[in-house]
Amino acid sequence: MLHDASGFPTAQNAHDAGENAAPQSMLIDVPVTIVTGAPDSAAPVAQSQRPGAAAEAAMPTSRRAVVAMQSKARDAERRFRAAIVSMDAIPGSQIEGISPLYHVSSFDGPDSMTAVMQLTTTMPPTALAATLGSVERAGEGAVELRLVDMEGVRGDGPDCAVPLPLADVVSQAAVLAPWLDMDPGASLGGKPVSFLLALAPDAMQVGLLSDNWIIGETQ
Numbered sequence: 687m688l689h690d691a692s693g694f695p696t697a698q699n700a701h702d703a704g705e706n707a708a709p710q711s712m713l714i715d716v717p718v719t720i721v722t723g724a725p726d727s728a729a730p731v732a733q734s735q736r737p738g739a740a741a742e743a744a745m746p747t748s749r750r751a752v753v754a755m756q757s758k759a760r761d762a763e764r765r766f767r768a769a770i771v772s773m774d775a776i777p778g779s780q781i782e783g784i785s786p787l788y789h790v791s792s793f794d795g796p797d798s799m800t801a802v803m804q805l806t807t808t809m810p811p812t813a814l815a816a817t818l819g820s821v822e823r824a825g826e827g828a829v830e831l832r833l834v835d836m837e838g839v840r841g842d843g844p845d846c847a848v849p850l851p852l853a854d855v856v857s858q859a860a861v862l863a864p865w866l867d868m869d870p871g872a873s874l875g876g877k878p879v880s881f882l883l884a885l886a887p888d889a890m891q892v893g894l895l896s897d898n899w900i901i902g903e904t905q
Contacts, residue, residue, distance in 0.1 A: 746808035749837040754861045755801050759828040762799040763899050770803055772821050778808035785864035786897040800860040811839050815846040859886040
């Protein structure tokens with residue numbers, strides 16, 4: 687099981703009868719690793735001694751996340767809009783980007799539609815994945831929501847694999863094409879999404895359907 691490696695301070699100073707008690711550490715068990723920048727070696731100041739450290743530690747960290755949406759329902763775009771509204775209404779979360787709507791052709795079943803949204807959220811990755819599952823169930827499973835990437839997070843837990851493994855994504859033009867359209871500079875696992883899309887064997891099955899679908903019905 688992976689553990690929280692964010693480096694955020696968890697020790698706190700306690701005073702008892704004018705004497706300093708030993709700091710106590712809180713062990714947080716989560717199935718992801720949160721990667722942050724290395725501390726400044728030229729100024730090794732203890733977090734517990736830094737002014738405002740306690741308040742800073744209590745503040746949740748906001749991170750960008752990329753979520754892919756896919757549906758075979760006839761009213762997929764309406765369901766996508768409902769999912770976006772649901773995610774934007776969650777306290778601490780805000781939608782920052784929405785991709786154009788893409789059509790995905792299938793050789794062995796019904797065609798589907800796909801789009802990608804980007805949001806910032808204070809939810810940890812496991813909570814975000816669980817929330818996406820709740821939104822899916824609220825929509826009777828007609829829309830699949832996948833957490834594709836999350837800023838500064840790596841994890842391979844059974845309920846939350848972040849980022850989505852490259853082995854899975856390389857054949858997922860339905861995820862890559864709208865993501866690239868929304869964010870031309872996007873990368874996944876250190877590789878540009880544009881490069882991954884160029885290698886995707888199913889790229890010819892994905893095509894732009896509408897770039898203004900979010901404001902109303904497509905024609």
